Amino acid sequence: MSRLDSFIRRLEAQRACLDRAAALVAGLPGPVFEFGLGNGRSYDHLRERLPGRDIYVLDRHIAAHPACIPPADRLLLGDFRDTAPAAARRFAGQAALIHADLGSGDEAASRALTVALQPAWLGLLRDGGILVCDQPAAAPGLMAPGLAAIELPTGVAPGRYFFFRRDRR
Amino acid sequence: MSRLDSFIRRLEAQRACLDRAAALVAGLPGPVFEFGLGNGRSYDHLRERLPGRDIYVLDRHIAAHPACIPPADRLLLGDFRDTAPAAARRFAGQAALIHADLGSGDEAASRALTVALQPAWLGLLRDGGILVCDQPAAAPGLMAPGLAAIELPTGVAPGRYFFFRRDRR
Numbered sequence: 001m002s003r004l005d006s007f008i009r010r011l012e013a014q015r016a017c018l019d020r021a022a023a024l025v026a027g028l029p030g031p032v033f034e035f036g037l038g039n040g041r042s043y044d045h046l047r048e049r050l051p052g053r054d055i056y057v058l059d060r061h062i063a064a065h066p067a068c069i070p071p072a073d074r075l076l077l078g079d080f081r082d083t084a085p086a087a088a089r090r091f092a093g094q095a096a097l098i099h100a101d102l103g104s105g106d107e108a109a110s111r112a113l114t115v116a117l118q119p120a121w122l123g124l125l126r127d128g129g130i131l132v133c134d135q136p137a138a139a140p141g142l143m144a145p146g147l148a149a150i151e152l153p154t155g156v157a158p159g160r161y162f163f164f165r166r167d168r169r
Numbered sequence: 170m171s172r173l174d175s176f177i178r179r180l181e182a183q184r185a186c187l188d189r190a191a192a193l194v195a196g197l198p199g200p201v202f203e204f205g206l207g208n209g210r211s212y213d214h215l216r217e218r219l220p221g222r223d224i225y226v227l228d229r230h231i232a233a234h235p236a237c238i239p240p241a242d243r244l245l246l247g248d249f250r251d252t253a254p255a256a257a258r259r260f261a262g263q264a265a266l267i268h269a270d271l272g273s274g275d276e277a278a279s280r281a282l283t284v285a286l287q288p289a290w291l292g293l294l295r296d297g298g299i300l301v302c303d304q305p306a307a308a309p310g311l312m313a314p315g316l317a318a319i320e321l322p323t324g325v326a327p328g329r330y331f332f333f334r335r336d337r338r
Binding site: 001002003004005007008011012014015018040041042044045047048049065067068 | 170171172173174176177180181183184187209210211213214216217218234236237
């Protein structure tokens with residue numbers, strides 16, 4: 001499989017996960033949180049699949065296509081370790097969906113970041129809210145109590161993405 | 170259609186075009202030329218689809234994944250306007266396939282570059298050789314005599330890619 005093949009497969013998996021996540025929260029009120037804007041493609045996809053929903057985006061800086069930059073009042077810029085706890089205080093128990101696309105070249109750093117962000121994710125999510133994460137540190141068993149692993153969309157290879165639902169408190 | 174959708178569609182079209190190009194030149198000897206290495210994904214795909222074939226890559230500089238960098242003796246670094254004519258002199262009438270992925274943010278510049286490179290492409294290609302290009306300046310009618318437009322692969326939207334076969338001299 002060429003790198004072009006595997007890149008297409010990865011993007012198709014991401015789309016399948018975002019579509020599934022949007023379907024899962026269709027009847028669940030509350031804002032959406034996107035951890036990592038990157039080029040803005042997954043933000044644009046969520047925005048299209050969840051019209052009218054407030055989507056807050058956290059990132060260190062903006063490197064997205066101009067058409068994929070959120071309104072300033074929904075952009076939480078800075079280090080995730082600062083912005084995530086701040087968001088968890090401001091939106092405690094309100095989030096319907098969190099999508100965290102944290103992959104960087106540095107696996108150990110991505111893993112550490114995922115672990116560091118778990119308390120904020122738990123704080124943000126409403127009961128029944130959904131967490132979708134690209135990081136192996138979000139594998140079942142490694143995740144904080146309070147998040148129950150749920151099935152991946154058909155066709156998405158295990159280990160590529162991780163799906164959780166916030167337990168009732 | 171979200172930017173994620175359209176990005177996936179663009180990559181799938183590129184893969185379909187590379188697969189078709191590889192099939193078209195399967196029985197045609199001669200090196201392959203990749204104009205624009207970029208991240209190296211299409212180079213990796215061609216390398217996998219055409220094992221054992223010499224693939225020369227032209228680009229200004231290397232920004233590819235380390236696994237997708239060609240051997241030094243098949244890397245022609247510099248401005249296309251210098252390296253393409255030099256390659257055309259060195260490999261006159263030998264190339265089985267040219268893949269040119271020249272798209273940049275600047276449409277006018279990409280168009281001008283495509284027009285500037287046509288003489289080199291004509292010089293490089295052997296009779297029956299294939300040119301695949303992502304640029305509208307390669308639209309039928311705009312291309313130099315000597316290159317006959319051929320059909321796109323099924324499912325690739327017209328205008329997304331352009332396919333040509335070098336006429337017999």
